Amino acid sequence: PAEPAPSRRPEPQAAAPASSAGQQSLMNELHAMKELIEDRFNTLTWMGQARQNPIQSNLMLKMIRAGYSPALARAILERMPEEMSAAESVRWLMEVLERNLKTDMHAPPLYEEGGIFALVGSTGVGKTTTTAKLAAHCARIHGPASVGLITLDTYRVGAHEQLRTYGRMLGIVAHLAHDRAALQDLLGLLSGKKMVLIDTTGVAPRDPRKRDMLDVLDLPNVNRLLVLNAGCHGDTLDDVLTAFKTSGSQQAILSKVDEAVKLGPALDALIRHQMVLRGITNGQRVPEDWETADAHKLISTSMRAPTKSAFDPKATDLDFFFSHSTDPMTEREFVDA
């Protein structure tokens, strides 16, 4: 008997947007469901594959545990030839990794090649210590007069003292430059040297001052050597590599190898960024703790069974690494498998 409240009456004009909003949320839900199904299918495909190919999944686990990225592991293992024995597949994997880690093993070392090298990288990675090691090796072979040393301190944090002390020990005068003009003058002054080393102050990848420093170094004949701490997390290394990337040849030194629990993350980053490794440092002693970069040795060390770690995935987590592919194509392009 009571009249329906007027507000209850359907109002076509108000209903239209409501229903289109409803449609939108339904579409979103369907889309999410589609993604979930695809994801599950990828997982199932991988799990089926792993069941058929326990060798491949075993290598995947080995790589992840050694600290390599799922992206690189996937890019490599997808190219693994079939019909390989377990032992053959391990050998194949090591060879692929070795081939993709570029080093100067079969070329003269930095201090034999000579030239102008600027050591760049984050703070505390070992730039000054490495500069001293390289200077000492060059001085040992060609005499102290063959080496030029410069500290580039563009934002005046007083970074010169340490290099000057090393220089004094080696019988080499270390110079200081605060800007581009001073650096150019010094490079002119030192142009007769076999090797000129420019030690820079450390700068974080996202520090705005990094640009200024790199601009000052942007001179003909100045080669950049990026010093990377072998013990850093892979993401941190990726960040540094991206931030310091230049056009032309990319050269790096891996420092503090003695402190790194796993070499996988660093080698993985070097491979993916296609850096040429020009040496490693494995201790604080100048100049003893310097080694030629030996891809075979580094890769075998990285794959040696590491100790148990809370960060390791279990075999049952493996499907995750194969199914959550973000952009495998980019890695696939340059892996020489």
Ligand SMILES: Nc1nc2c(ncn2[C@@H]2O[C@H](COP(=O)(O)OP(=O)(O)O)[C@@H](O)[C@H]2O)c(=O)[nH]1
């Ligand atoms: N364990 C170890 N320590 C190193 C190595 N290279 C440098 N260091 C130490 O790391 C610290 C920072 O080095 P430094 O050369 O001043 O780094 P910079 O800030 O990049 O110039 C110093 O205590 C060095 O003795 C290395 O290869 N292994």
Ligand SMILES: [Mg+2]
């Ligand atoms: Mg320093």
